[in-house]
Amino acid sequence: MALFNKEDLGLWRQCLSTDVRPGPALFLDRDGVLVEEINYLHRVEDIRIITGAPAAVRSANEIGVPVIVVTNQSGIGRGYFDWAAFAALQDALVKTFAAKGAHFDMVLACAYHVDGEQPYAVPNHTWRKPNPGMLQAAAESLSLDLSRSWIVGDSASDIEAGRNAGLAGGVHVLTGHGARDKALARSMSGANYQVKTAANLAAAVPMIT
Numbered sequence: 001m002a003l004f005n006k007e008d009l010g011l012w013r014q015c016l017s018t019d020v021r022p023g024p025a026l027f028l029d030r031d032g033v034l035v036e037e038i039n040y041l042h043r044v045e046d047i048r049i050i051t052g053a054p055a056a057v058r059s060a061n062e063i064g065v066p067v068i069v070v071t072n073q074s075g076i077g078r079g080y081f082d083w084a085a086f087a088a089l090q091d092a093l094v095k096t097f098a099a100k101g102a103h104f105d106m107v108l109a110c111a112y113h114v115d116g117e118q119p120y121a122v123p124n125h126t127w128r129k130p131n132p133g134m135l136q137a138a139a140e141s142l143s144l145d146l147s148r149s150w151i152v153g154d155s156a157s158d159i160e161a162g163r164n165a166g167l168a169g170g171v172h173v174l175t176g177h178g179a180r181d182k183a184l185a186r187s188m189s190g191a192n193y194q195v196k197t198a199a200n201l202a203a204a205v206p207m208i209t
Contacts (some may be wrong), residue, residue, distance in 0.1 A: 032176015052202025054100035077116030132165035169194030
C-alpha cells in the first residue's frame with residue numbers, strides 16, 4: 001500500500017511486506033541498479049531490467065534480508081511525469097521481479113528538488129539522497145539496524161546517503177552512472193564506512209550478504 005502524506009506530497013512510502021525481520025537491510029537505488037538508466041524513466045514500456053538483478057534480489061530474500069528501494073524522483077518534481085506514472089511503473093517492476101521469485105519489502109521515493117515546480121521546489125529535503133531521510137524512515141518503520149546495513153547504487157549520492165545514515169558500507173556498481181562516479185564513490189571509504197566496487201547488482205550482493 002502506498003502512503004501519501006497530504007502535507008508532504010513529494011514523498012512516497014510503499015510497504016510491500018507484512019513480515020519483515022528486524023536487523024540489517026539491503027538498500028537499493030532503482031535506476032542504474034535494478035533497471036537501465038534512461039533519464040527520467042516513467043513509461044512501463046521503457047523498463048529494461050539489468051541482467052542478474054532479479055536473481056540478486058531473490059538471493060537476499062532467501063536469507064531473510066529486507067530489500068528496500070530508495071530512489072530520487074526529480075522528474076516528478078520538475079513536472080516531467082506524475083505520481084500516477086510512477087505508481088504504474090513500480091507496479092510493473094514489482095510484478096516483473098515477482099515472476100522471477102524476487103520481492104521488495106519497501107519502496108521509498110523523493111520528488112523534491114531545488115529546480116522543482118511547486119509544491120516540489122525544496123532545495124535540500126532530508127529524504128533526497130545524499131541525505132539519509134529515506135533510509136532512516138525505512139529503519140524506523142521496519143526496525144532495521146542501519147549500522148549493519150548496506151546500500152548499492154550507481155551514483156556517488158547513493159553511497160554518500162549510506163554514509164550519512166550510518167550504514168556499514170556501500171557498493172558502487174558500474175552500471176548506470178557508475179563509470180562517471182567511480183572515483184568519487186571510492187573516496188568515501190573510511191574506517192567506519194566501507195565502499196566496494198562491483199560490475200553490477202548480481203556481483204555486489206554476494207560481497208555483502
